[in-house]
Amino acid sequence: MTFVILKSIDMKLFFGQIFPEIQIDSDEQQHITKVLRMREGEEIFVTDGNGNIANGNLVFEGKKVSLNISEIKENLPGFSPKLHIAIAPTKNIDRIEFFVEKAVEMGISEISLILTEKTERKNINIDKLRKQAIAASKQSLRFHFPKVNDLTRFSDFIKNLDSGNTFVAHCNENLERINLNDIPNLESCTFLIGPEGDFSDKEIKLLADKGIKAVSLGNQRLRTETAGVFVAAWNYNKMF
Numbered sequence: 001m002t003f004v005i006l007k008s009i010d011m012k013l014f015f016g017q018i019f020p021e022i023q024i025d026s027d028e029q030q031h032i033t034k035v036l037r038m039r040e041g042e043e044i045f046v047t048d049g050n051g052n053i054a055n056g057n058l059v060f061e062g063k064k065v066s067l068n069i070s071e072i073k074e075n076l077p078g079f080s081p082k083l084h085i086a087i088a089p090t091k092n093i094d095r096i097e098f099f100v101e102k103a104v105e106m107g108i109s110e111i112s113l114i115l116t117e118k119t120e121r122k123n124i125n126i127d128k129l130r131k132q133a134i135a136a137s138k139q140s141l142r143f144h145f146p147k148v149n150d151l152t153r154f155s156d157f158i159k160n161l162d163s164g165n166t167f168v169a170h171c172n173e174n175l176e177r178i179n180l181n182d183i184p185n186l187e188s189c190t191f192l193i194g195p196e197g198d199f200s201d202k203e204i205k206l207l208a209d210k211g212i213k214a215v216s217l218g219n220q221r222l223r224t225e226t227a228g229v230f231v232a233a234w235n236y237n238k239m240f
Contacts, residue, residue, distance in 0.1 A: 012044045013138045018052040022067050029065040032058070043070075049137065049145030051076045078144040082188035083235040084110040086157060087228050088195035091120040099225040100129050104136035104146055106229075106236035109188070112149040114157050118197035124151050154203060161190065163211035168192040169227055170199050170214055177216040180234060189235075191215075193227045 014032070016024040024032070024046055032038050040060045046067060047053045053076060056069040085108060090096045100111060111133070113124055130148045137145045165186050170177075183189070192199075192207070199207075204214070217227055 011141060012038075012042070013141055014044055014046050015049065015134055015138060016046040018046065018048045018050075018054055018072065022046060022054050022056075022069060022072075024065055024067065029063075032065050033060075033063070047143045049134065049143070051078060051144050053143050076143050079107040079109065079239055081186055081235060081238055082109040083107070083232065084112065084188070084190040085193060085228055085231060086112040086114045086190065087193040088116045088119045088224060089113050089121045089124050089151070090196060090224050093121065093124070095223070095225040096124075097129065097132055099228040100132050100148070101136045102229045103232040104133050104142070105140040106232045107142070107239060108146050108232050108235070109144075110147045110149070112157060113151045114154050114192070115151055116154045116195055116203060117200040119195045126150055155206075158206065158210065158212075161210060161212065163213075166190040166192070166212045167215045168194075168199070168204070168207050168212055169217050169231065170194060170204055171221060172198070172201075172204060172214075175204065175208075175214060177214040180215050180217060180231075183215065185238070191231050193224060193231070196224055 014024055014028045016022065016028060038044075038058060040058050042058050043055060044058060044067070045053055045055045052072070052074050054067065054069055054072040056067040059066045059068050085103060087096070087099065096113075103111065113126070115122065126148060133146055133148050165188060167183065167189065169191060194203075208214070217230055222230060
């Protein structure tokens with residue numbers, strides 16, 4: 001049998017384990033039975049978020065939901081180019097959650113939350129953001145889920161950056177900044193986006209000393225989460 005994935009708006013995609021055996025995530029099982037009220041025999045797809053996917057028909061055994069497998073497909077291609085955004089969490093958590101949802105829908109590969117000198121929010125529920133990333137991945141029919149890293153201090157994050165594919169978006173107009181569209185085509189890149197009060201002069205100098213280029217996102221001053229979504233959309237456009 002030839003396995004062909006035809007993404008459509010009515011494709012039912014769920015999260016679970018593929019190897020060594022298929023197991024639908026426990027929260028997903030409850031969603032299938034109690035929220036969606038699906039019936040035995042309905043076709044669904046299950047992905048582990050690592051590029052593996054299985055499809056088959058639902059089987060109910062008491063409260064347990066399993067899959068009568070039709071086919072498994074391994075190592076499906078991921079998005080290219082890959083984008084990693086390191087962003088300072090906003091004081092209003094709703095805004096960073098908005099960024100995560102939209103950036104994931106547009107194919108971001110990795111998200112890091114960074115604690116800068118001017119970051120007002122010092123604590124963040126990473127597990128909640130990871131669940132939102134999974135939900136957004138399923139919504140947009142992604143088979144590769146993005147990595148969402150723990151909150152990290154700016155000084156620790158920049159230690160191992162590759163200046164050849166790392167860029168910073170700051171608002172200091174007195175410093176040299178290249179245009180976003182002047183960045184060459186790269187297989188992967190990392191963008192740093194600061195908090196509401198922007199990166200400090202000290203942080204900008206540390207990045208410049210490491211050879212990391214600054215980038216202008218246009219003439220408008222963008223909110224932190226807007227800048228993140230803007231960069232994600234820029235990269236998404238390069239995927240086609």
